[in-house]
């Protein structure tokens with residue numbers, strides 16, 4: 001399993017705007033869209049290709065196309081915020097949904113919804129969620145997808161805590177994790193420090 005933190009000036013700039021508590025809901029989503037596109041570009045750079053015969057205006061030649069179906073799986077709610085950016089550059093991706101919220105007392109995830117396209121077992125599955133805190137939600141999502149036959153799974157989050165990364169590395173060594181930032185620690189309420197607060201609330205204007 002690998003844990004990769006993307007080192008990119010634009011991502012650092014945009015993520016800092018998102019972290020700022022005075023950033024509006026509109027600008028929060030705008031920057032999330034832009035970071036999602038940059039992250040999608042980065043995580044897909046080694047996706048397998050197959051050869052494809054094409055004809056340019058000049059001659060016949062051999063081009064490429066992605067060899068595998070991509071299934072993007074946002075963990076609701078906040079994960080929805082990463083879907084638009086990923087779809088901009090992966091327009092053929094199918095979308096699965098897992099609905100989950102953390103119990104505020106125990107921090108245990110509760111799954112309330114799941115719906116997937118067919119073909120999990122032969123697709124490249126990208127789970128997206130802005131926040132990886134204790135890792136409980138991502139773990140439950142990965143377990144659910146594995147039970148349904150998914151094998152080739154990666155996790156893409158904006159901000160991760162060391163506690164959650166360690167938990168997932170031990171539990172799912174086959175799942176690669178990509179982050180835009182690895183933060184310092186979790187506070188007593190299970191929030192990432194410095195983090196960006198509650199991603200779902202900031203994205204949708206709830207509190």
Ligand SMILES: O=P(O)(O)OC[C@H]1O[C@H](OP(=O)(O)OP(=O)(O)O)[C@H](O)[C@@H]1O
Pocket residue numbers: 075076077078079100101102103107109129130131132133134135136137138164190198199200201
């Ligand atoms: O790693 P964990 O400790 O499980 O925490 C991370 C989860 O918490 C947030 O969702 P939340 O439960 O706030 O639900 P929401 O997206 O509906 O706001 C976040 O979007 C993750 O799904």
Ligand SMILES: O=c1cc[nH]c(=O)[nH]1
Pocket residue numbers: 078131133190191192193195196197198199200
């Ligand atoms: O910091 C955190 C931790 C969990 N979920 C969030 O939205 N933010």
Ligand SMILES: [Mg+2]
Pocket residue numbers: 078198199200201
């Ligand atoms: Mg939330």
